[in-house]
Amino acid sequence: MQITRRHLLTAAGGLAATAALAACGSNNGLSNNSGSSSGGSSGGSKPTLAQWYHQYGEAGTKEAVNKYAASYPDATVNVTWYAGNYDTAVPAALLTNSFPDVFEYGNGPTLDMIKGGQVVDMTDVLGSSVSKFNQSVIKRLTFQGKIWAVPQVIDMQLLYYRPSLLNKAGVQPPTTFSALVDAAKAQTTKDMGGFFAGNDGGVGVLGNMFVWASGFDQLNSGRTGLGFLEPNFYDSLKAYQAFYKSNALLKSASKDWFDASPFINGETAMQWGGLWSMPDVQKAFGNDFGVLAFPAMGSSGRPAVPFGAYSSCVAAKSKNVDAAKAFVKWLWVDQTADQVDFANSYGTHIPSQVALVPQCTKIAQGPGKDAADMVAKEGFASDIMWTGPIGDAFNSAMTNVIVKGADPASEFKPVGDKAVSELKRING
Amino acid sequence: MSAPAGTRGGPGIAPLAAGRRPTWGRRLRGRQDRNLWFGLFVLPFLAGLLVFVYVPIAWSAYLSFFEARATVTPTKFVGWANYSYLLSDPEFRSSLLVFVAFAVLIVPLTYVCSLGLALLLSGLRVAQAFFRSVFFIPTAVSYVIAAMIWRISFFNGGRFGLINSMLRQLGGSNIDWLGGANYGYWVALVSLRLWLQVGFYMILLIAGLNRIPQETYEAAAIDGAAGWRLLRYITLPQLRATSAAVLMLLLINAFQAFDEFWNLLSGVNGTYPPYGRPPLVHLFVISLGGSNQDLGLGGAGTMILTAIIVVFGVAQNWLTNRGVERDER
Numbered sequence: 001m002q003i004t005r006r007h008l009l010t011a012a013g014g015l016a017a018t019a020a021l022a023a024c025g026s027n028n029g030l031s032n033n034s035g036s037s038s039g040g041s042s043g044g045s046k047p048t049l050a051q052w053y054h055q056y057g058e059a060g061t062k063e064a065v066n067k068y069a070a071s072y073p074d075a076t077v078n079v080t081w082y083a084g085n086y087d088t089a090v091p092a093a094l095l096t097n098s099f100p101d102v103f104e105y106g107n108g109p110t111l112d113m114i115k116g117g118q119v120v121d122m123t124d125v126l127g128s129s130v131s132k133f134n135q136s137v138i139k140r141l142t143f144q145g146k147i148w149a150v151p152q153v154i155d156m157q158l159l160y161y162r163p164s165l166l167n168k169a170g171v172q173p174p175t176t177f178s179a180l181v182d183a184a185k186a187q188t189t190k191d192m193g194g195f196f197a198g199n200d201g202g203v204g205v206l207g208n209m210f211v212w213a214s215g216f217d218q219l220n221s222g223r224t225g226l227g228f229l230e231p232n233f234y235d236s237l238k239a240y241q242a243f244y245k246s247n248a249l250l251k252s253a254s255k256d257w258f259d260a261s262p263f264i265n266g267e268t269a270m271q272w273g274g275l276w277s278m279p280d281v282q283k284a285f286g287n288d289f290g291v292l293a294f295p296a297m298g299s300s301g302r303p304a305v306p307f308g309a310y311s312s313c314v315a316a317k318s319k320n321v322d323a324a325k326a327f328v329k330w331l332w333v334d335q336t337a338d339q340v341d342f343a344n345s346y347g348t349h350i351p352s353q354v355a356l357v358p359q360c361t362k363i364a365q366g367p368g369k370d371a372a373d374m375v376a377k378e379g380f381a382s383d384i385m386w387t388g389p390i391g392d393a394f395n396s397a398m399t400n401v402i403v404k405g406a407d408p409a410s411e412f413k414p415v416g417d418k419a420v421s422e423l424k425r426i427n428g
Numbered sequence: 429m430s431a432p433a434g435t436r437g438g439p440g441i442a443p444l445a446a447g448r449r450p451t452w453g454r455r456l457r458g459r460q461d462r463n464l465w466f467g468l469f470v471l472p473f474l475a476g477l478l479v480f481v482y483v484p485i486a487w488s489a490y491l492s493f494f495e496a497r498a499t500v501t502p503t504k505f506v507g508w509a510n511y512s513y514l515l516s517d518p519e520f521r522s523s524l525l526v527f528v529a530f531a532v533l534i535v536p537l538t539y540v541c542s543l544g545l546a547l548l549l550s551g552l553r554v555a556q557a558f559f560r561s562v563f564f565i566p567t568a569v570s571y572v573i574a575a576m577i578w579r580i581s582f583f584n585g586g587r588f589g590l591i592n593s594m595l596r597q598l599g600g601s602n603i604d605w606l607g608g609a610n611y612g613y614w615v616a617l618v619s620l621r622l623w624l625q626v627g628f629y630m631i632l633l634i635a636g637l638n639r640i641p642q643e644t645y646e647a648a649a650i651d652g653a654a655g656w657r658l659l660r661y662i663t664l665p666q667l668r669a670t671s672a673a674v675l676m677l678l679l680i681n682a683f684q685a686f687d688e689f690w691n692l693l694s695g696v697n698g699t700y701p702p703y704g705r706p707p708l709v710h711l712f713v714i715s716l717g718g719s720n721q722d723l724g725l726g727g728a729g730t731m732i733l734t735a736i737i738v739v740f741g742v743a744q745n746w747l748t749n750r751g752v753e754r755d756e757r
Contacts, residue, residue, distance in 0.1 A: 087698075091721045095500055112498035112721055199585065200607060204695035251604065252586030256696045388720030392713050395695075396519070396702030403608050414518075 047320040048076045049327055052093075052100035054086035054310075058276075058346035068331055068338050075323050077102075094118045094315060101318040102328055104310040108141040108149035111384050111426065119313045120321055121146045125329045132353045136379040137309045143384055149311035150332040151352035153343045156307040156375050157205070159292040160263050160281060161270045173290060177213065177239060177297040180270075184248035187269035193250025196268035198257035200399075201244050205257050205272060207398045209294045210236050212304035212380045219383050223427075225420045226412075234408040236297040237401050244402050275371050278348045279362070291367045293378045305371075307379045309352060350375060385423060393418045485734075492727035500723060510728035519702070520729070523710040524736075530706060531682040533618050538678055539671070541622065542629035547659075549630070550637050560634070564627035574620055575691030579606065583616040583692075606693060608703045613693060617704065620688050625681070629674050636670030637663070672748040676741065683737055684708065707733055 053065055062081050069077035080100065082089055087106065093099045094113065109119040123130075123146050130138060130147070137151045161173060161183075169186035172179070184194025198205050211218055214236040216228035243249050253262035260277035262268050264284040272294070273281075281289050293303035312332050314324040331338065336356055343351040344360040350372045351360060358364050363372045382391075397411040457464040487500070492510050494502035514520050549559055566574075582590045585604035592602045605612035640663065648662050664671075686708045694700045700713050707729070715726030 088716065091498055095498070110498075110720075116498040118498065198696065200695055200701075204697045204699050251607065252584070252588075252602070254586070254588060258696060388717040388722075389714045392699070392717060393519075395699045399608060399701045399703075 046075050047323040048078065049101045049318075049320060049324055050078050050080065050099075051327075052080045052082055052086075052090065052103040054104065055081060055083040056346065061342075061346040064342060064346060068335070068342075072327055072330060074330075075320070075327055077327060094317075099315050099317065101320060101324040102312055102314055104152060105149065105313055106308050106310055107381055108151075108309075108311045108384075109313045111143070111387070113313070114143055114148055114384075115426075118316055119148060120316050120325070121148065122150055122312075122314065122325065122328070123147045125150055125325050126333065129333050132355060134309075134350075134352050134354055134376055134379075136307065136375060136381070137311075137352055140309070140381040140384070141311060149313045150328050151309040151311045152332055153339075153349035154307050154309045154352055154375055155349055156275045156305050156371060156379065157272060158275060158305055158371055158374065159270060159294060160260065160273050160277075161290050161292065162285060162288050163290055164288050165269050173292055174295050175292075175303065176295050177236070177301070180295050181239070181243050181246075181248065184243075184270060185246065188248045192266055193253075193268040194248035195243075195270045195272075196250040196253055196257065196262050197272035199252050201249060201251045201402060202240075202257070202272065203399050203402050204395065206240075206294070207395060208306060208380070208382065209304055210240065210297065210398075212306075213294050213297045213301050215296075215298070215300035215302055217383070218386050219419075219423070223383070223385050224423055226416045229412055229416050232298045232300050234412075236301070237398075237408040239297065241402055241405060245405075275349070275368075276347050278368060278371070287366075289367065291370050291374075293374050303374075303378050304380050305374045305378050307375045307381055309381075385426060387422060387426065389422050390415075390419045485730075488727040488730045490727075491723050492731050494724050496722070496724035496727070498721040498723075502724065506724065510724045511732065513725065514729055514732060517714075519705070520707070520710055523705050523707045526704060527683060527685075527706045529614075530617065530685060531679060533614065534621055534682050535675060535678045537618065538622055538626055538629060539675060541626045542633055542674070543671075545626065545630045546633035546637055547663075550634055560631070563630055566624050566626075567628045569624060571620075571624065571687035572691050574624055575688045578616050578620050578688075579692050583612070608701050613704050616692055617688060620692070621682075621685070625678075629678070632674055633667065633670060636667045639670075640666040668748070672744070676744055679740060679744070680737060683733070683740075686712070 051065075051069060053062075056062070065081075066079050069079045090100075090103055090105060091110070091113065105113075113119045126133070126138075126147055133151060134154060137154060138147065141147050141149050141151065159180075163173075165187050166173060166183065169183070171183045171186050174180040174183045180195065186194075188194040196202075208218065211228045211233065214228065214233045216230065216233060218227060219225070220227040244251075250262070250268045253267045254265065255261040257272050258274050258277075260271065260273050260280050263271035263273065264280060278291075293305045296302050312328045314321060314328060318324050332352075336353065339351050339353065340356050340359045343349040343356070344362055348362045348368065350363060351357060354376065357369075357372050360368075362368050393415045397415045400406040400411050401408050458466075491500070491502065493505060493507060495504040495506050495509075496502035545563055549556055549563075552559065583605040584590070584592065585602065585607055586592065587596070587602055589602070589605070591605070595601065595603065603612055604610065605616055644662055644666065645658065648658055653661065685706050689704060689706055689709050690700070690712075693704050698717065700709060700717075705713075711726055711729035711733075714720075715722045715729065
């Protein structure tokens with residue numbers, strides 16, 4: 001076909017039409033959905049707000065958040081459902097003119113966002129209601145006396161086991177790490193591993209658990225260095241090192257830790273997994289399953305579970321900061337029915353207001369309730385000053401110790417030095 | 429395209445009316461409007477290059493002297509601090525070693541395999557185009573997709589892995605290819621890139637081979653040269669320019685390796701293990717990993733890597749030119 005100028009023009013027209021269509025949809029991640037910065041208030045009556053969510057995996061979540069936004073009376077809320085690398089997209093968007101007024105972020109805004117003045121203080125949004133929220137989460141969202149986000153729902157990780165298998169092996173649900181090792185060994189057969197925590201042997205997902213379950217915190221109280229470089233921590237690592245070498249730890253399965261398939265398929269007797277997998281596990285095993293926190297390691301240890309809470313933040317450069325804060329208060333503080341719906345109807349999550357837990361059918365009793373209790377009593381989240389470089393050095397040392405059998409004390413000394421200089425750089 | 433009579437001459441004839449000086453605009457447009465057309469075609473690309481390549485490079489250089497956390501318009505000047513932080517970071521230095529190891533493995537291996545295939549195919553009398561396509565097709569596959577296949581299927585460390593299944597059939601046991609307990613990950617990394625790029629360089633070398641005049645071979649044959657001696661004394665020297673370009677491209681591409689490393693070895697939590705970590709991956713992890721945005725550090729790292737690539741390029745150019753001069757003597 002000979003291409004004429006008219007063809008080119010129509011092709012260009014087609015592109016323009018596509019672009020116009022793309023601009024119509026408000027939730028495709030492509031539209032210039034920057035709310036107040038470029039849109040401003042429409043018609044002078046109601047302000048327009050842009051709200052961003054990451055792409056939730058559970059069916060129906062997208063429709064639910066659109067429904068909540070549409071029913072807000074005091075502003076027009078355009079929801080962007082962001083498919084892709086959300087954690088990178090938000091900080092990048094905050095540097096441009098296409099930014100959200102309201103956005104969710106894992107465990108609240110990053111330190112960079114707070115120190116860069118990109119987000120506003122949300123303490124007054126929570127107001128006196130703050131006591132209704134899960135205090136482990138509120139503590140994580142607090143920095144220098146101010147609360148920087150309103151928690152939406154809580155997700156967590158925990159250990160799945162089957163009472164029938166434990167009975168058969170003649171062991172009790174493990175409450176210490178050495179009991180976990182013994183239970184794993186007792187349940188291991190030719191076709192079934194004892195414990196599974198990821199195809200990297202659990203190094204990635206359990207690294208921080210070793211710190212918390214040994215009785216330490218990531219950083220010292222003044223946040224000037226690491227808080228766990230102690231002999232007890234090194235002993236915990238040596239214990240896991242030995243476990244890694246044994247057959248009882250399954251190091252390769254059909255799926256990774258975040259999917260309960262290896263547990264359900266019988267590839268492993270116990271698995272470290274997410275609360276989100278509980279409906280699948282329940283469907284497969286009925287009542288024959290239980291959940292535990294990661295058991296205490298060593299003499300100074302304590303059980304621990306990690307949690308993450310997507311929380312609503314408001315961009316400081318929004319032209320409608322007050323309207324955005326009012327919307328966040330309306331949705332995540334006042335609209336308790338929507339919060340129960342969001343936590344309970346699409347997958348299994350824990351509502352961030354403690355009093356709503358009994359209304360969520362999936363976690364009102366049994367293992368679900370155990371999980372919700374664990375977050376309140378034994379929940380930990382990464383420190384806000386646990387930065388990328390510190391986490392990276394920590395993970396590298398962890399891999400060298402567990403996988404390659406290096407000496408913990410000598411591997412973690414440079415991590416400690418790096419943390420001190422990194423924290424000084426951030427604080428300074 | 430027909431021009432009004434009297435305004436255009438034939439090719440190479442200036443469209444001038446006798447005795448009149450051309451206007452300034454006319455001269456600027458050049459003969460047959462060549463300058464105009466040149467500008468029209470080149471300017472959009474030049475603008476794209478400026479906006480999307482040179483401005484970001486210059487901006488990175490600027491950012492590298494600032495503390496630029498979560499901002500592209502930083503205010504806190506830190507001088508060479510970002511550079512000294514990186515150069516004193518043992519992990520950054522060891523990532524350079526990973527690059528060297530990767531380049532030492534992949535560059536000669538790809539070159540030898542591509543050349544071997546090119547020689548085999550150019551000697552083929554039937555179905556040459558078919559085999560050329562067969563070997564070229566993997567080039568169309570994305571590194572990300574290929575890495576997923578390598579990771580999930582071929583080099584899966586469990587009993588589900590294709591290679592492990594084969595090993596067990598042969599009486600062996602499972603190998604944890606990517607876990608870092610051994611050097612199995614190098615096999616995955618090198619075989620993947622080899623599979624993806626060998627066809628492309630094969631095409632370049634076939635083009636180079638086709639440019640060697642047939643008479644040269646005939647003359648050599650009359651002198652009694654055959655087989656290995658033809659390759660050593662005729663083909664390889666005549667291919668020098670193509671080979672230099674191929675090797676340079678291979679080296680730069682190896683330096684820019686990111687996709688297959690990241691998709692083969694990164695953890696599900698967005699972490700990356702300490703082994704098999706080339707410079708770009710390390711820079712990404714420490715400057716942009718997770719929700720981190722240390723653009724000053726990233727900028728400094730980019731500048732250091734650019735400087736290293738330039739040094740390699742200049743050195744290779746110098747070596748090739750020296751070879752050509754020696755041949756001419």
